[in-house]
Amino acid sequence: VGKGKGAPKEKREDGMGKGEAPLVAAMANTALFRGLSDEMKEELASLAVVRERSAGIEIFRSGENATGFYMVVEGRVKVFKTSSSGKELILHVFGPGEIFGEVPVFQGGTFPACAATLCTSRLAFWSRAGLKKAVAQDPELALAMLALLAGRLRGFVDKLEAVSLKEVPARLAGHLLLLRDSHQSDEFRLDLTKGQVAAYLGTIQETLSRVFRKLAEEGYIELLGSKVRVLDAPGLERLSSGR
Amino acid sequence: VGKGKGAPKEKREDGMGKGEAPLVAAMANTALFRGLSDEMKEELASLAVVRERSAGIEIFRSGENATGFYMVVEGRVKVFKTSSSGKELILHVFGPGEIFGEVPVFQGGTFPACAATLCTSRLAFWSRAGLKKAVAQDPELALAMLALLAGRLRGFVDKLEAVSLKEVPARLAGHLLLLRDSHQSDEFRLDLTKGQVAAYLGTIQETLSRVFRKLAEEGYIELLGSKVRVLDAPGLERLSSGR
């Protein structure tokens, strides 16, 4: 049984700054805040604290007490869990306009997972009380928040299904189809390193590498570095659903 | 690659009846509804349709369109996913006072997973519109609903961590510790068949059986049929966290 080389690679940075310039813009891109009046957006924006963090910095840790929640203004953030032997499972990657760390605002008070920046990022932070008050005052915001959590639940159900009921080739096939959809093109670049994609799919680099090769050899895709071209989308669909 | 013997064992029953007797009582036991005024509880109760279902009956299926959500009045319900080869993953088991199938009320419109009765059960059903209206009118209910979804998210994070980062012995150890906590006793009966426990832990009967025996042989537990006695709780803790 392997164990305990799992020293966190992420460091922690201190210091924070203000800066509302892109904040309101990011909020306008956010499903959560989009419905709000400009007035309310301004008010919420003025309550936010914006911090800049470089790549690979820990934002919070699983089990830690939460005093509020975050929004990505610029950059990218991973939310993840790590096993005692050091293997990582990425639960989600958040980009500009997306909020994270909201679970303890409504329940439990501690973060269920860890978060860290993937690249240099600007993050907005709101206190717990602020969001609860806003939600209690504005039924539309409450419904938007409910929709957000419900959507996340749906995502986790899919992930549980994938990790527990599908093998790695099926998971990768499904992931590639999602990327293809979001890029609306058969050709695209992976937005993560392959190691990160592996952690996102619940496996490891070496396995992912072999499966990528298999998919390429069997004519489903073409692979050059991080560039992927989907050659047989229906085939990937078949693979993904396990038929 | 195994495949396609996965014919659903669950049948579907028709017919429904009304019956509010235990309904309000169950609602009083529900975290979601507890905060409501008696008046509002009565109103919501009057809007519910109560159906009785025998054991092993399908309630809804993954991907199906949702017109509302459910509460267990009496009995037990599993929410689960099935792989193409017939393996089942139980996401959750709900008992009296617990609601399920609420995700599509707030997002997406379709059920993310399947649901079926584990035993003869009485289920209350509410229309989608009713809940949304109630949530919009009552900020406390909105916050309670947010807490419910956030708690479920937390549960799924734990489950993902277990399935993806832990081996079966660790998962079983963790599960037994939870049962021990909820029964507040070192000795208790499994509330599910071992096959169902296996599906709940993301494995299969045969593997679970071997792991149970291993835990017993190594002195962590004593096992007689479905009766479990925890002998070494700290040991299980160690096992569960993978140290």
Place this chain on the structure above:
DNA sequence: CGATACTTTGAAGTGTGTCAAACTCTGTGG
């Protein structure tokens, strides 16, 4: 152009799933 991070490949080991058969309960009808 060299350092560092990322990626690929190989060989070997392991946990878990698969298949098949025997065994054990539990409740029911004779």
Place this chain on the structure above:
DNA sequence: CCACAGAGTTTGACACACTTCAAAGTATCG
């Protein structure tokens, strides 16, 4: 009260997907 049916459970032999460990190969950027 016993015998039986059926579901649930256990066990064994085997297969295999995936991980682990190790090393070489390839980008990428200052």
